[in-house]
Amino acid sequence: xxxxxxxxxxxxxxxxxxxxxxxxxxxxxxxxxxxxxxxxxxxxxxxxxxxxxxxxxxxxxxxxxxxxxxxxxxxxxxxxxxxxxxxxxxxxxxxxxxxxxxxxxxxxxxxxxxxxxxxxxxxxxxxxxxxxxxxxxxxxxxxxxxxxxxxxxxxxxxxxxxxxxxxxxxxxxxxxxxxxxxxxxxxxxxxxxxxxxxxxxxxxxxxxxxxxxxxxxxxxxxxxxxxxxxxxxxxxxxxxxxxxxxxxxxxxxxxxxxxxxxxxxxxxxxxxxxxxxxxxxxxxxxxxxxxxxxxxxxxxxxxxxxxxxxxxxxxxxxxxxxxxxxxxxxxxxxxxxxxxxxxxxxxxxxxxxxxxxxxxxxxxxxxxxxxxxxxxxxxxxxxxxxxxxxxxxxxxxxxxxxx
Numbered sequence: 387x388x389x390x391x392x393x394x395x396x397x398x399x400x401x402x403x404x405x406x407x408x409x410x411x412x413x414x415x416x417x418x419x420x421x422x423x424x425x426x427x428x429x430x431x432x433x434x435x436x437x438x439x440x441x442x443x444x445x446x447x448x449x450x451x452x453x454x455x456x457x458x459x460x461x462x463x464x465x466x467x468x469x470x471x472x473x474x475x476x477x478x479x480x481x482x483x484x485x486x487x488x489x490x491x492x493x494x495x496x497x498x499x500x501x502x503x504x505x506x507x508x509x510x511x512x513x514x515x516x517x518x519x520x521x522x523x524x525x526x527x528x529x530x531x532x533x534x535x536x537x538x539x540x541x542x543x544x545x546x547x548x549x550x551x552x553x554x555x556x557x558x559x560x561x562x563x564x565x566x567x568x569x570x571x572x573x574x575x576x577x578x579x580x581x582x583x584x585x586x587x588x589x590x591x592x593x594x595x596x597x598x599x600x601x602x603x604x605x606x607x608x609x610x611x612x613x614x615x616x617x618x619x620x621x622x623x624x625x626x627x628x629x630x631x632x633x634x635x636x637x638x639x640x641x642x643x644x645x646x647x648x649x650x651x652x653x654x655x656x657x658x659x660x661x662x663x664x665x666x667x668x669x670x671x672x673x674x675x676x677x678x679x680x681x682x683x684x685x686x687x688x689x690x691x692x693x694x695x696x697x698x699x700x701x702x703x704x705x706x707x708x709x710x711x712x713x714x715x716x717x718x719x720x721x722x723x724x725x726x727x728x729x730x731x732x733x734x735x736x737x738x739x740x741x742x743x744x745x746x747x748x749x750x751x752x753x754x755x756x757x758x759x760x761x762x763x764x765x766x767x768x769x770x771x772x773x774x775x776x777x778x779x780x781x782x783x784x785x786x787x788x789x
Contacts, residue, residue, distance in 0.1 A: 398734035409766050423750040425752050428764070429774025433744075442638070450783055463612060464636070484602040488600075493552075496692075540612060541562065541566065544608035545608065582604045629677050629678060635683065652665045658686055658689055674718065728750065732747065746776060760773075
């Protein structure tokens with residue numbers, strides 16, 4: 387049996403008064419997710435272990451069965467793997483956002499949707515002005531980039547910028563968790579302030595401001611760590627002889643690479659509401675024809691949740707259902723070798739909260755021959771009655787790979 391996990395990043399939500407007290411999954415028209423729930427079995431999954439921040443790096447690697455107490459090293463090393471940066475043992479890799487600061491406050495974590503081509507100009511400029519043998523900036527995707535500090539200490543308290551929109555940036559700068567990390571914290575804070583001086587009047591930012599767009603006027607390093615020790619899925623699950631990950635997000639690519647999966651790029655995959663759903667679906671089907679396992683990740687709902695945009699988040703959920711999940715189900719339903727399908731979010735990103743929470747997420751699993759549990763729809767409340775109950779840690783992936 388082949389296996390595909392279809393993940394709508396941040397798709398789960400809280401009850402929304404404007405939607406009659408329903409969650410977005412309850413309100414949305416999602417016949418294909420409902421079909422998987424109705425024909426299969428449902429449950430809730432605690433993707434964020436106690437004591438961990440509810441980041442996508444934690445939740446997605448936990449879904450794949452990795453024990454965070456053993457492998458967690460933050461987002462930075464995953465971004466490094468995604469863009470092909472080979473880390474030395476003493477390299478501290480940090481996610482490096484380009485953000486917008488206005489009147490001393492963090493306006494947003496993404497500069498109002500920065501294009502990768504624009505970002506590359508700014509990252510190269512920062513490397514020229516601030517880079518050294520010890521400090522290196524690498525271009526990633528859109529607003530998401532990489533900062534590597536040789537000999538850096540990872541014991542830092544770094545605030546994810548999407549957690550604190552509207553907050554004075556000086557209240558959220560890097561803090562050392564141990565005396566040994568103070569030098570690294572001071573270095574990173576100097577880089578933040580220096581980047582603001584350099585980027586304020588960069589021609590690209592002046593052009594963006596003249597066009598009414600947010601300037602990318604500061605770096606924001608966070609999610610730092612060293613190279614993680616992750617056992618490939620092909621070792622843990624021998625039935626996976628070859629697998630693939632499909633995503634527009636660097637950190638998910640990085641997880642995929644460390645997990646031993648082939649990274650498949652799809653033209654037009656943006657990580658936003660305008661991503662190429664159909665192209666991702668086709669790529670997933672082709673990857674399943676050639677291999678045994680596919681992890682299809684779609685970021686759009688998470689970004690809409692961070693923006694607090696209920697209408698847009700509903701659109702992204704319905705697009706995932708209609709333009710990706712539906713075509714995949716239809717393509718694989720009559721294959722000689724059956725396909726097991728799972729659908730779930732990695733974590734909630736409630737529009738009212740505008741950042742991630744650690745609440746358990748709903749999931750549904752279907753494969754030919756499964757005994758349905760009576761759940762008729764896919765949402766946070768219905769999944770509570772599912773046959774799998776509440777799962778933790780690697781229980782989801784082990785259950786999914788049993789068949």
